[in-house]
Amino acid sequence: MTFTAEHTPADIVKTFPQASDLFKKHRIDFCCGGGKPLKETFNERHLDEEAILSELNHAFTEWNKQDHDIIDWEQVPxxxxxxxxxxxxxxxxxxxxxxxxxxxxxxxxxxxxxxxxxxxxxxxxxxxxxxxxxxxxxxxxxxxxxxxxxxxxxxxxxxxxxxxxxxxxxxxxxxxxxxxxxxxxxxxxxxxxxxxxxxxxxxxxxxxxxxxxxxxxxxxxxxxxxxxx
Incomplete structure (x- = not known):
């Protein structure tokens, strides 16, 4: 999949936990205010949407090449x-x-x-x-x-x-x-x-x-x- 500005930081971190590092670097809230689309944050903070999405999706592509033992917290009791x-x-x-x-x-x-x-x-x-x-x-x-x-x-x-x-x-x-x-x-x-x-x-x-x-x-x-x- 490819992340877009319509995705929320909260949903992105659920799929790709390491995205939290990128969000912290750019001071993008993924916990308390993580439920609003990235586009809103890009517009409010005047961030470079294209550059951040490119960095995010490149990191996600590289991460997907590796084996990960991740617990799906949406499914566990x-x-x-x-x-x-x-x-x-x-x-x-x-x-x-x-x-x-x-x-x-x-x-x-x-x-x-x-x-x-x-x-x-x-x-x-x-x-x-x-x-x-x-x-x-x-x-x-x-x-x-x-x-x-x-x-x-x-x-x-x-x-x-x-x-x-x-x-x-x-x-x-x-x-x-x-x-x-x-x-x-x-x-x-x-x-x-x-x-x-x-x-x-x-x-x-x-x-x-x-x-x-x-x-x-x-x-x-x-x-x-x-x-x-």
């Missing part, structure tokens, strides 16, 4: 998808958020005087951390058990309850996306200054990884799990 989100993405957040927070604090304390943007990074990161921790707890304690129950005992009443909860979660995803955009802007795309020390550089690299994991996390929920319900 809902409980398996929920467990994957918990075991992969929530587990990552539980380990990474406190550890990375210590480094964000460290570089602010050591380098904040000469790099005043690190004060803002420290503030935004900690707001993001609290938001993601509370969000994950809500999913694991309230919403995901409802989804598993629905899979075993489907009912219209339970489905509506889940849809209402999912709407709240999508709103929280939008807030999360805004925090990530702020951190990317504050850090100049997670590019440390030339004179940055090892801790400074490692912190920015881990922030970039956190962004990537969070985008994948939100994509699985917004564009696959919630859509299936």
């Amino acid at each position: 809902l409980s398996k998808l929920v467990n994957h989100i918990i075991d992969t993405h929530h587990a990552y957040l539980k380990q990474e958020l406190p550890a990375l927070g210590e480094f964000v604090t460290k570089i602010f304390r050591v380098h904040g005087t000469n790099n005043p943007h690190l004060r803002e990074l420290h503030r935004v990161y900690n707001e993001f951390k609290v938001e993601m921790e509370e969000h994950s707890i809500k999913e694991e304690n309230e919403v995901f058990p409802l989804i598993k129950k629905y899979e075993e005992e489907p009912s219209e009443q339970l489905l509506q309850q889940i849809r209402d909860a999912n709407g709240e979660l999508e709103g929280e995803h939008d807030v999360t996306g805004d925090f990530l955009k702020k951190m990317r802007d504050i850090t100049n795309g997670f590019e440390p200054p030339m004179e940055a020390c090892g801790s400074y550089r490692m912190t920015y690299a881990r922030l970039a990884e956190l962004e990537d994991m969070t985008f994948q996390h939100i994509h699985l929920e917004n564009n696959i799990l919630f859509k299936r319900l």
Whole structure:
């Protein structure tokens, strides 16, 4: 197949997961706002439609030449998808958020005087951390058990309850996306200054990884799990 400007980033990433790298490079949203056609983003952002589609389709062609063992999350049981989100993405957040927070604090304390943007990074990161921790707890304690129950005992009443909860979660995803955009802007795309020390550089690299994991996390929920319900 060939991707066109009428395709949405969310659908493209479902078919071609590595497209997320290209979308990140061009700052094209494929998770929270991934449901609108690429053409709208091209027009709004004045991006080179022909060049980006050519790059995307070339990468897809090369990717198709290889063997891939990809799980079709559209087809697996809902409980398996929920467990994957918990075991992969929530587990990552539980380990990474406190550890990375210590480094964000460290570089602010050591380098904040000469790099005043690190004060803002420290503030935004900690707001993001609290938001993601509370969000994950809500999913694991309230919403995901409802989804598993629905899979075993489907009912219209339970489905509506889940849809209402999912709407709240999508709103929280939008807030999360805004925090990530702020951190990317504050850090100049997670590019440390030339004179940055090892801790400074490692912190920015881990922030970039956190962004990537969070985008994948939100994509699985917004564009696959919630859509299936």
